[in-house]
Amino acid sequence: MGTLRRNTQALFISSLVGAALSFVLSVLIGRGFGQSGLGVYSTALAWIGMVWLMAEFGVGTLLTREWIADPEREAKHLAGVIWLRVWLGGGLSLAFIVISPLISSESEVIRALIASAPLIAIQPLFGTFSTVYRVRQAMWPIPWLNIGMLAVQVAVTGLVIAGGGDVLAAVAVNTLTSAGQLVAAWWVWKRWFQSDSPVESERLRRRQAVDLLRRAWPFAAAGLIAVISMRLPMILMERLGGLSQAGDLAAVLRFMEAGRMLPNALFGALLPMVMMLETETGQVHRTLQRSAAALGIYGIGFAVALSVLGGMLIEVTFGGAFAGAQAALSLAGWALVPSLLKGLLTLYWYAKGREQMTNVISLLGLGILASTAAVLIPQHGAVGAAGAIFIAEAAAMVMMAGAVVWRRKTETDSHGGKHGETGLVS
Secondary structure (H helix, E strand, O other), X not given: OHHHHHHHHHHHHHHHHHHHHHHHHHHHHHHHHHHXXXXXXXXXXXXXXXXXXXXXXXXXXXXXXHHHHOXXXXXXXXXXXXXXXXXXXXXXXXXXXXXXXXXXXXXHHHHHHHHHOOHHHXXXXXXXXXXXXXXXXXXXHHHHHHHHHHHHHHHHHHHHHHOOOOHHHHHHHHHHHHHHHHHHHHHHHHHHHOOOXXXXXXXXXXXXXXXXXXXXXXXXXXXHHHHHHXXXXXXXXXXXXXXXXXXXXXXXXXXXXXXXXXXHHHHHHHHHHHOOOOOOHHHHHHHHHHHHHHHHHHHHHHHHHHHHHHHHHHHXXXXXXXXXXXXXXXXXXXXXXXXXXXXXXXXXXXHOOOHHHHHHHHHHHHHXXXXXXXXXXHHHHHHHHHHHHHHHHHHHHHHHHHHHHHHHHHHHHHOOOOOOOOHHHO
C-alpha cells in the first residue's frame, strides 16, 4: 500500500498541476481567439486523440502486464517496441495528413489537423517510456515531464497571443512542446532507467511484431472506444452545432477533465497493482473496494460543486461569451459519477482477463452516445451533448456492474452456495 500511495501521490500531482495548466491554456485560447478559435483547437485535438490511439494500439497496457510478470522482457524487447512505434505512428501520421481535407469542411480545422499530425507518432513513443516507469513502480518522472511540457506550452502560447499570432500557431506550439517532452522522457530513461540486465535486446521481426499487435488488440480496441467516446461529442458538435457551440462544449469538457485528475492518478497507480490480482487476491480486492467507495463520494461531491458554482466558474474563467456552457456544466458534472465507477470496473475486468467483454460493453455505450448525441445536439447544443454523455456513461457502468453481480451469482452456484472471490463484490 505504501508504493500505491506514493505512486498515486506522484500521478495526482501530475494530474492536478497538469489539469490546472491545461485549463489555463484553454482559457488563454478561448479569450485570445474566441469561441471559434477554441473550437478549431479542440476539434483538431479530438481527431488526433482518436488516431494516435490507433498508433498506441493498446501496447502500453499489454507490456505493463507482461513486463511485470517477466522483467527480462523489458530489456529484451524495448528497442523493438520503439521501432514498431516509429513505423506505425509515422505511417499513420502521413496517412492522416493525406486524408485531412476529407475530415472537415473548415479550412482552419484542416490546417490544424495537419499541424497536429506528428502527435500521432510522438504520443505513443512517449507512452513507451512511461510504461517503463510504471513497470518499475517509479512514477516520479511523469509529473516532471508532464508539468514541464505544459508550463512551456502555456508560456509560449501566451507569447503567441500577445504577439498577434493565430490559433494555428498555438496548435504548432502544442506539437513542438510534445516533441520536446518525448526527448526529455528518453533522456530520463537513459539516465536512470536503462536496464543493466545482461539480456541482449533484439529488434522485433515481422512475425513478432504482428503477434504483439494481435495480443494487444483487445486493449487497443478498448482505448480507441474510450477515446472516441470522449472526442465524439466535440466532433458531432462541430458538424451539427457549429464552431461556436463547439467552443462552449470545449469549455465544459475542460471542467470534466479537471474532475478526472485525481481519479486518473489513482487509476494509473492501480493499473500495475491490479494486474497482480491472481497472486495477491485479498489485498487487491480490498483496495478495489475502498477505491470504489472513494470514487463514488468524490464524484458526487464534484457534481454538487459544479451544480452550485458552475455558472460563476464559466463567467470567471472563459467569460460571458461562453454563457451557453453554463447549463451544460452542471449536467456534465453528474456524468462524471458513473464514468469514474465504470473506469474502476474496467480495471477489475482487465485483471480477470475479460478485455473482450469490457469492449463489447464499451461499444454498446459508444452506440448509445452517438445516437443520443445526434438527436440531442441539434436541439439543445452543449446541454444536449452533456446529456448524451451522462446517459451513455450510466448505461455502460450499469452493464459492467451487472456483469460483476452475474459473476458472483455464477460462482456462488458453482460452489454450492459458498462465495468465491469475485472482486469488487467479494
